[in-house]
Amino acid sequence: MTEGLRARARLAMRTEIAETAFALFVRRGFEQTTVDEIAEAAGLSRRSFFRYFPSKEDAVFGLLYDLGEELAAAVTARPAEETPWTALHAACAVLLGPMLHRSDEAMALLRLIHDTPTLRARHQDKQDSWRKLLVDALHGRSVPALEADVLASAALAVFDVVCRQWLADPAADPAALMAEAFAVLRPSREA
Amino acid sequence: MTEGLRARARLAMRTEIAETAFALFVRRGFEQTTVDEIAEAAGLSRRSFFRYFPSKEDAVFGLLYDLGEELAAAVTARPAEETPWTALHAACAVLLGPMLHRSDEAMALLRLIHDTPTLRARHQDKQDSWRKLLVDALHGRSVPALEADVLASAALAVFDVVCRQWLADPAADPAALMAEAFAVLRPSREA
């Protein structure tokens, strides 16, 4: 039973290090912040930093990868009679909640990712892992393979569009943007 | 007028280096191939390699970035009365031509990108640059901003889906896959 304890302690370390790193990234930029600086600020050795995060980028994305499972779960939780596209819309809308709740941090994170090339790239790799989970969730709703892939990819693309638009105009309402964006692509056979 | 000559010579060097590097990547993998090995195989110094390509990854993608402009041009070239989604489909279909023409190389490239994490990430960054060009092209067809962003992102996502499916089943016809994939998301207001 000490397994759970260690796992929780490890998670706490990860979040603490990630928050320390994030503060530095926001202040000085991602590329300009060295791992040594993060390690010193977090009170551990450079070597130990890499025991908690496989790379510097993971200090930014590590905690976000888990959201993919929440997203997929949200899709699965939608009523079965709902069309896939509507279910995807509802699931993405769920993710908007935490973002609006701590919108300053969310905005800072989006901005950081947006204007750091390596983070932009990594972001898309994370989307790729989300996509796989979404495709599985859609298979659970008996959506054919190709269609599931297209719908999942498109939904994530829409999510990105909404984030970009929100970043460009913080006054906009993300939920409204998302409804509008999802409406553009609603498949013809749906209501 | 020697400007043009130098530019052409530089391009020839780039393609030659890129081809040498590509061969090594396919044989030994991207991560396992060092820049020193590429430089030696291409007959220049490590330092000079980085004068032709800003990074090792660019030896893979450098030549592909230009395709974005072709893609955008293909959209602009479509008849004005065509709906944006149909125009995007037609433009993406154009890109399929060269891929089928040298399908072995295309397949090897797709496979290389697909199972190299850093290349997967970079690939998406390239898509991002393509997206910007597509959005501009759609603006030229007087498509509103949000809609243009959504349609361009979705079209590129669809293109990716097709590439993935083709990679998974080389016997499939990419053009047919693409038609099917584009049909999934055809906006309701279109024919």
Add this chain to the structure above:
DNA sequence: ACACAGGTGGCACCGAGTGTCATACTCGAG
């Protein structure tokens, strides 16, 4: 023959990431 330009290689350096080892801590068994 001269100066000047651009391409090139060599060298030193930085930062990310990894393997290895020696140490310190913790915790359960005796």
Add this chain to the structure above:
DNA sequence: CTCGAGTATGACACTCGGTGCCACCTGTGT
């Protein structure tokens, strides 16, 4: 309490991608 096993940590050395700097060469125009 003590011993030993398992684990976290730090220090060190090393590889590799990427950059700045400088010295060299080569061609071109005067």
